[in-house]
Amino acid sequence: MFQLLEPNRIFSITSKAPKYVLLLFILVVSIGLTEALILSPEDYKQSHSVRIMYVHVPAAWISLGIFSTITILSIVGYIFKIKNFFLISKSLAPSGFVFNVIALVTGSIWGKPTWGTWWAWDARITSMLILALFYLMYLIAWRIYEDKEQVFKVTSIITILGIINVPIIKYSVDWWNTLHQPASINILSKSTIHSSMLVPLLIMTAAFALFSLLIFLMKYNTELIKIKNKGLDRL
């Protein structure tokens, strides 16, 4: 099935997609920012600093989502030898890393007025930092190894090592005492975030997802152009 997808055919779709994704992103992000920064109420306790959450939480979700996606693609790609999956992973990684850093930085900015400290070595924050380091290792591995077979193996191993950290990030706030508060949004039980704050949060998540998609498409197109130019390398 995957052999049927010639680079040229994929490229004819992915080269046109970015401008539509960009338009949609601008639309969603402007609605999201208006909701988050102007229309949504302030928090009863944190007042306006709650607005940092509308960037912090979506950024953290997207970075976790992208790392999980990269891991699945790399493992399946490694087992079934699908080159294309590695290229998709490679193109996804930069936006995941950027959102991870954004989550750490905005968390720090929020932590100073709320907790009284920029940084705490608690389980949630430290495990998130470890994820950023795994992203960094992943990105560097692509630059170090020239040989395709080698880079596929090394990046697969990095994702497998890193994915163990993902459930630790998710459940760190439940397993151990942490300074970071537990999750406010629960699928199985009642969420402890008011709907007037949940809606802008979800819109901002959609906006960030679209932004990741946009960056992904641009990176992926670059990879496809490289393959086309070489003429030898097939997906």
Add this chain to the structure above:
Amino acid sequence: MYGRKVKLRFFFIFLIAVTLSLTIFLILKSLEENVVYFKSPSEIKTLSEMQQKKIRIGGMVKTDSISIVNKELSFVITDFKSEINVVYSGLIPNLFEEGKGVVAEGFLKDENFFSATKILAKHDENYMPPEVKAALEEK
């Protein structure tokens, strides 16, 4: 259906995943003492020996327990089972309040007495506008 190599690679990845998960689990389990950011007052009471090094205690600030005498703040941290008295002088975060979460870093003087060198406010998972909070309190 799939080749021998594919099966082997699948098994290889599976083994790596299982081994690593188990290793990380065991490491975290044995390091639990250090992974937790703070101890609760109840855990302090069950300590077999006095801790000389810097530790953190977390819980709720007991209602009506905050008092300031000569710029020295004193309050009680409770986990609704045990309590511990804390004294502190220095900056306090804005969200430090009675009935809210707090983490105090410092040294244990004795079982019931803690001298803090740093106070952090712990925020809970509740997010709501002030009107909703007021309506909840009226109920």
